[in-house]
Amino acid sequence: MADLNPLQSLLDSEAKSLHVPGAAVGVLVDGVEHVLTTGVTSVDAPAPVTGDTLFQIGSTTKTVTATVVMHLVERGRLDLDGRVRQYLPGFRLADERAADELAIRHLLTHTGGFLGDIDDGESWDTTAxxxxxxxxxxxxxxxxPGALASYNNAGFRLLGRVIEVVCGEPYEDVVRRVVLEPLGMGSSFFFPWEAATRSHAVGHAVREDGPRVAHTWGLFRDCMAEGGLASSVRDQLRYAAFHLGASGEEPVGAATRELMQAEHVRVGAPWTGIGLxxxxxxxxxxxxxxxxxNIGNLQLSTFVLAPERGFAVTTLTNSAPGKALGALVTDWCLEHLLDARPQAVRLALREPSPEYAGSYDAGQWTFEVDESLTARFVLRPELAAAGVEGMPDMPLALVEGSDDVTIAADPQRVVGRFLRDDAGEVAFLHLGGRAARRVR
Structure with a gap:
């Protein structure tokens, strides 16, 4: 059996150093599940994190939504290449041709082409x-549609509505019936009133004097299909085991799981490709x-499968530095459990150019890029006022011979790129998987 005591030590020390109040890690290796925890659910009302503590898993929920979609595809109730208007006849986009061409596959692969980060409602109504x-x-x-991959939350919101119409019941009820109950995920919920009666983590904003509880749930009902699930690390291991093929043919069969994990769109950094x-x-x-x-930079999670090795690791956290903690946990596991230690690389860089400086609109925020290529993350004022946490400035550097960018202080990998229009002018900043349109 794998010795995970060094990982527990790393989790304890790094969580404290990074100001992550609490975290839960699940590892599936050699057919054995391991759960490691550290810290507390809340600095205001500290209770120890356990393997049953609920965390908001954010966008990993998209894979649950996709599992429901593929369940319906298997049963002939949805067509992967069917047009959205086949299921939602009155559906409209700003571009009529795009609305007519938009297919289910485009939504699953983030290639819908419309703005992906949009405002949330403030309703828990079934009509939200x-x-x-x-x-x-x-x-x-x-x-x-289909021209370029750009991470699209709005597309998964749309998939949630397609599921509701095809099944004739609320999205959350379909997920419970199709995914959660068959997989025994009894500690996974969508609504805050369900989490409130169980042990659950709350999000924290990290200030100079340490983490502070953020008094917000962070989501409303229209966001459930794109990121609304709260789950325990034990349930996440059950979900991982299913997608690794260790627990039967429901909610989808082995061929469908493989199809979901195959590359359907090739992209550049931060990923090599996108599946379903x-x-x-x-x-x-x-x-x-x-x-x-990522729920408002307050609760962050990672979820990683190595299908050919029967391996999974997930990290659930309750503050923004949890992203870094999750990366450290994943790297440790890959190196020590799978003997997959990447070799250090240093990319060749070139001087910044004024042509890249400008304002790039991602919808809910803009990247303000100066002539030195530092990207400043600027939230819309109403989101900042609502308590959404921002991001620090990101000093970028150009990679020699391309429009690719890397982190200036640590140029080991490409993190994004500038994209040009047909006239050769810089038109988008593609960063974090999103294409932000140049507006100045």
Whole structure:
């Protein structure tokens, strides 16, 4: 059996150093599940994190939504290449041709082409999802469906509505019936009133004097299909085991699981490709099938499968530095459990150019890029006022011979790129998987 005592030591020390109040890690290796925890659910009302503590997993929920979609595809109730309007006849986008061409596959692969980060509602009504979809004719169409992958939360909101219409019941009820109950995920919930009666982590904002509880749930009902699930690390291991093929044919069969994990769209950094809708990477020759989540920079998660090795690791955390903690945990596991230690690389860099300086609009925020290539993350004022946490400035550097960018202080890998229009002018900043349109 794998010795995970060194990982527990790393988890304890790094969580404290990074100001992550609490975290839970699940590892599946050699057919054995391991659960490691550290810290507390809340600095205001400290209770120890356990393997049953609920965390908001954020966008890993998209893979659950996709599992429901593929369940319906298997049963002939959805067509992967069917047009959205086949299921939602009144659906509209700002671009009529795009609305007519948009297919289920585009939504699963983040290639819908319309603005992906949009405003949330403030309702827990059963009509919240339908009401949100009714505003999609106001979203800018950045490129035609299928032309480019750009991470799209709004597309998964739309998939949630398709599920509701096809099944004739609320999205959350379908997920419970199709995924959660068959997999024995009895500690996974969508609604805050369900989590409130169980041990659950709360999000924290990290200030100069340490983590402080953020008094917000962070989501409303229209966001459930894109990121609304709260789950325990034990349930996440059950979910991982299913997608590794260790627990039967429900909710989807082996061929469908493999199809979901295959590359359907090739992209540049931060991933090598996109599945349905898994984010694909490779580390030292090991193929990784991944996702992760971020609820307002307050609760962050990672979820990594190595299908050919029967391996999984997930990290659930309750503050923004949890992203870094999750990366450290994943790296340790890959190196020590799979012998997959990437070799150090230093990319050749070139001097910054004024042509890249400008403002790049991602919808809910902009990247303000100066002539030195530092990208400043600027939240819309109403989001900042609502308590959404921002991100620190990101000093970037250009990679020699390309429009690719890397982190200036640590140029080991490409993290994004500038994209040009047909006239050769810089038109987008593709960073964090999203294409932010240049507006100045």
């Amino acid at each position: 999802l339908a009401d949100s979809i009714g505003t999609y004719d106001q979203l800018p169409q950045l490129f035609p 809708p898994w984010l694909l990477e490779e580390r030292a020759g090991v193929r990784l099938v991944t996702h992760g989540g």
